Amino acid sequence: MRVLVIGSGGREHALCRALALDPQVSQVHCAPGNAGIAETATVHPVVATDPGQVTELARRLGAELVVIGPEAPLVAGVADAVRAAGIPCFGPSAQAARIEGSKSFAKEVMAAAGVPTARSRTCTAEDEVAAALDEFGAPYVVKADGLAAGKGVVVTSDRAAALAHARACGRVVVEEYLDGPEVSLFALCDGATAVPLQAAQDFKRAYDGDQGPNTGGMGAYTPLPWAPKDLADQVMERIVRPTLAELGRRGLPYVGVLYAGLCLTADGPKVVEFNARFGDPETQVVLDRLETPLGGLLLACAEGRLDEFGPVRYRDGAAVTVVLAAENYPGDPVKGDVIEGLDDLPEHTYVLHAGTARRDDGAIVSAGGRVLNVVGTGADVAEARARAYAALGRIRMRGGHHRTDIAAGV
Numbered sequence: 491m492r493v494l495v496i497g498s499g500g501r502e503h504a505l506c507r508a509l510a511l512d513p514q515v516s517q518v519h520c521a522p523g524n525a526g527i528a529e530t531a532t533v534h535p536v537v538a539t540d541p542g543q544v545t546e547l548a549r550r551l552g553a554e555l556v557v558i559g560p561e562a563p564l565v566a567g568v569a570d571a572v573r574a575a576g577i578p579c580f581g582p583s584a585q586a587a588r589i590e591g592s593k594s595f596a597k598e599v600m601a602a603a604g605v606p607t608a609r610s611r612t613c614t615a616e617d618e619v620a621a622a623l624d625e626f627g628a629p630y631v632v633k634a635d636g637l638a639a640g641k642g643v644v645v646t647s648d649r650a651a652a653l654a655h656a657r658a659c660g661r662v663v664v665e666e667y668l669d670g671p672e673v674s675l676f677a678l679c680d681g682a683t684a685v686p687l688q689a690a691q692d693f694k695r696a697y698d699g700d701q702g703p704n705t706g707g708m709g710a711y712t713p714l715p716w717a718p719k720d721l722a723d724q725v726m727e728r729i730v731r732p733t734l735a736e737l738g739r740r741g742l743p744y745v746g747v748l749y750a751g752l753c754l755t756a757d758g759p760k761v762v763e764f765n766a767r768f769g770d771p772e773t774q775v776v777l778d779r780l781e782t783p784l785g786g787l788l789l790a791c792a793e794g795r796l797d798e799f800g801p802v803r804y805r806d807g808a809a810v811t812v813v814l815a816a817e818n819y820p821g822d823p824v825k826g827d828v829i830e831g832l833d834d835l836p837e838h839t840y841v842l843h844a845g846t847a848r849r850d851d852g853a854i855v856s857a858g859g860r861v862l863n864v865v866g867t868g869a870d871v872a873e874a875r876a877r878a879y880a881a882l883g884r885i886r887m888r889g890g891h892h893r894t895d896i897a898a899g900v
Contacts, residue, residue, distance in 0.1 A: 497559030526843025709896030817889025
């Protein structure tokens with residue numbers, strides 16, 4: 491099977507790596523890719539959000555499955571164009587991807603489906619925002635209504651800061667604050683059937699102790715030894731299946747991964763957010779533990795025959811990933827810094843590239859905010875964590891920074 495992955499980040503490197511390990515997959519292609527992905531898959535230049543370019547590339551390669559990684563191509567309708575060309579595609583339609591592309595749409599769907607989530611108000615004017623902040627109280631939660639690359643959310647006890655964020659975003663969703671640990675669970679969907687993957691936890695804030703601004707994610711781990719044993723069953727019954735049924739009633743069958751960002755409250759799991767694609771960096775650890783060959787699993791989703799697929803299997807042990815970020819991330823990251831030490835990693839560790847490029851002289855340099863995902867594996871989370879940080883200690887990049895408390899104490 492020839493597979494084309496669309497995207498250029500750490501999530502796409504993890505997807506390409508897992509697909510390359512599938513004996514049913516003969517070729518892995520990625521567009522536009524990055525310096526690390528180029529060592530795993532054949533990379534091709536493409537504008538990932540251009541439905542015509544992606545479809546033409548898939549045709550030219552004879553792709554038998556297209557997997558769309560990031561949210562922007564999905565919202566732009568790339569999956570629709572690929573499917574219209576008769577090529578199996580893992581990724582929801584543009585209309586179904588509004589579950590991530592519009593926070594207010596997601597809230598509307600959840601309300602209709604009876605899915606537990608935070609109370610909220612969609613606001614377009616400052617007086618509406620002010621009233622919603624007063625209604626829900628501090629800590630204030632203000633979310634940009636559209637795509638924001640994981641950085642459109644502010645959680646603060648500073649009312650002025652909450653108002654300022656809303657003013658900068660325009661249309662926002664103001665929510666009540668949910669109290670409890672947050673986890674991520676991915677459900678693979680074929681339009682009618684869904685299966686959960688292993689839950690993970692990521693770390694959104696830029697600095698240790700969950701301080702600093704929100705980012706796209708600074709690290710993650712799986713499994714979650716402290717989580718309820720029936721967490722996946724609860725989420726599928728109360729959240730995923732009702733959401734898919736409601737989308738189906740609206741004529742929007744959901745094919746792809748439904749990412750449920752959850753808060754484990756005293757009243758059970760509640761949805762913090764939905765995403766229409768694999769989470770980043772949770773994908774990096776979840777796919778590391780997945781034993782079931784990925785290509786066949788995603789193709790079954792794309793072809794609407796997930797109910798024929800056997801149970802999903804996982805490897806024993808744990809995986810932890812730590813993100814190495816560029817100077818100034820999550821603001822305006824510095825690019826072009828040389829990365830050294832990538833060929834000197836200890837056993838049971840590896841690196842997935844996120845924002846990297848290869849210079850003409852062969853050097854690997856930073857080319858984005860989140861530059862690398864350093865993955866460690868082990869018998870348990872503590873061992874995997876120790877190995878990930880040991881590997882990170884051998885990598886050198888001027889101005890690079892990372893959190894030192896990913897999966898600490900688990």
